[in-house]
Amino acid sequence: MNNYTINKYLDEVSNAWRTRNPVGLSNLLSLRHCHIASSKLHLPDAGSAVERFLQNPLDEVVVAHLRVIWALQTPDYAEAYRCQSLVVQAFSRMLLACRDDNWLLKAMFTVCLDLRLLAIQADKHNSDKGFGKSMEALEKAAECFMSCFRVCASDNRATNDDTKKWGMMSLVNQLFKVYFRVNKLHLCKPLIRAIDSSPYKDLFPVSQQVTYRYYVGRKAMFDSDYKTAGEYLTYAFERCHKQSKRNKRLILIYLVPIKMILGYMPQRKLLEKYDLLQFWELVQGVQSGDVRRLNEAMRQHQKFFVQCGIYLLLEKLKVIAYRNLFKKVYLLQKTHQISMEALLCALKMMDIEDIDLSETQCIVANLIYEGKIKGYISHQHQKLVVSKQNPFPPLSSLE
């Protein structure tokens, strides 16, 4: 279908507009639809032609859209990006003007998604050439999404079926993607609040909910709120479509370590299925209290863990490995009064260098403080005295 003439194209747009066809309009404004291949549509300035067919404000959107197609052909990504942001801005005005109706939402999702993808391209080309701040375009794109978001969020008067509030979650997801990429997570908070207080909170389409919960879960992870993170990511993992294996894997990359910190170890089968065996050595090291093995595995897969941004999270596993190691010492010694020397000896066996009795005490003290060991330390006797009942409570039982 790359023989679209301008007249045919504009005719279809105006048809879609008249018949209020969400899919049709969305396709005709998409940069991933076949019409963009037609060389007859590569027009830097189609203003006069478009005005004959379409009315304001749709003409603005279409003129800018055609210029994007033209710029992509050149290819001039900076210009394409600039014009796509004009598309989104004009679209948000159009959305605002279209009262008590939400059929435009579908097309809005399309132009917003395209803007984000183009912004990434533009930034990449910019930084390849060595100028511009590294993610300027993407950050600016967030402002365009916000203008659409405001239109949607403030649409209070329309009925449940017609309200533009249904567009909120998709926009929030786009914004999350931007904020995570430019590393401005603090900006997520007001968006989460907006969704949380929305009556449609749990009624948005599952696909959007999965994305939404994936990001909220990751945000909670960064705030060290592992319980919340676990809940959100679990939902995302369970409801994610089973054919989206790549997405399921992405979710697991964060869900696995969080579950481990909460005391649930993954099965090898699961890790194998999603090609995440990098975690397996960690699991084994943690489970058996083999700190050396854990450290070795961390080093071996460091690159992968750092890239995923979970290295720091995995550091927390060391604490659990210490707990398991100390539990072994306790089981071996068969006494409730474990000498610090014995614990130090165990740590040294794990190739931990430069450690002494006072640091051993410090590690134990932290474990007691976190509730992972029940008992107390006697400094005078250099002993850890553990509780007679349940001295090492299961991690999953901790608050």
Added chain:
Amino acid sequence: MDYGEELTAYGDFIKGTCNLMCPVNERKLRERERLLHPLERLEHPVSDVSNIIHTKRNLRRNGNYLADPNKIVKSFSRSAAGHKMPSPSDLRPFPALDMTVSYLIREIACNNIHTAGWVDRYNFVTDRLRAVRQDMVIQNLPSVDCIKLLKPMVKFHVFAAYWLCESPINVFDPKINSSFLQECIKRLLNMYDIIRKTANRDDSVFIPVTVDFNQAKKQLVYKGEYCNEEHLICALYLILNLGNAEALNQGIARLRFYGGCCQSCIESQAFEVSIASWHGNYNKVCKLIRNLSPLLGMAAAINLPSIRRHALIVMSTAYNNKTLKFPIDVLEETLMWNNQNQVVQDCKYYGVVVEKTEDTKLYARFQKETFNLHVKQLPPFRLQWLDKTLSDVALAKILADHC
């Protein structure tokens, strides 16, 4: 990217033409309006008969001082609505800014640090450095130049944060100082990022980590002078934000970037301290702080109150027993108090019971219930062992030289 290229990339920015530390217009204005800082006045020659005549010449009829052209420095003025865009003659190009910073640090900041009057010097330098940053931003100087200007500023504010930490709030506001410090260091880290990205593409500057480890070690990834200094600044960032997840994440990414060739460098050291703090391992944190360079030590000292508070909370749970006691001198040693008095005071402040036994030794009796979680965290204090190493000369070395 050189200056010219960067200019074309970023578009045109105004270029300053003032080659003095202070534009002539401002000097005249401040002489007229009696706005000269004591450090900027022309000193009266102390000698003989001519004294009176000189004094008369230097003092105007209304009692104004004259400015010493070698000492007066452009002061900061907030850009606000109604202000005109400064003209080129009011702005200093990089060489003049560089000279200004170096004058402020070497001649003003590094003198008389052990006197009470140093606070005045601090306020003076802080204001004038702020004006330097303003000129720098207005002219959009290239990254390499900005780095040269910002580096000493970061060090200066770190030193001040430590040195004045015991001063009352009306004399020194740690919050304001810290906001300047964070502003400088974040900008600086950004600049290094830009440089690294440029260097990444240009093989003549960037030498990739090769298989040959020793070779790579010698070449230390970059040619040029940013290397060591960049590590120091990143180390400072880690220590200033001790145990902060975001800073740590950046640190991990950077240390990975260097591969294995910087295992013993200052930045890995700082990283280790911060990781220990992330684990709540107060023992290790304090142990490692002792081995840090003086500047990093100062940055760490500012964070010690939170480390100590956390340690006492943990210990109140872990050593929670009515019959057991914990020697104060061990606490003093592990958590770096200067003397037992300080320990006792701080313990009491947080609600940890301190007792004296028959052998006159002091002990803490940790109890979970007595710890007061609601009192504010104590302010930091200076560390004797660190202060011993500091003199005017030593400070000049720390602030102005490469570490």
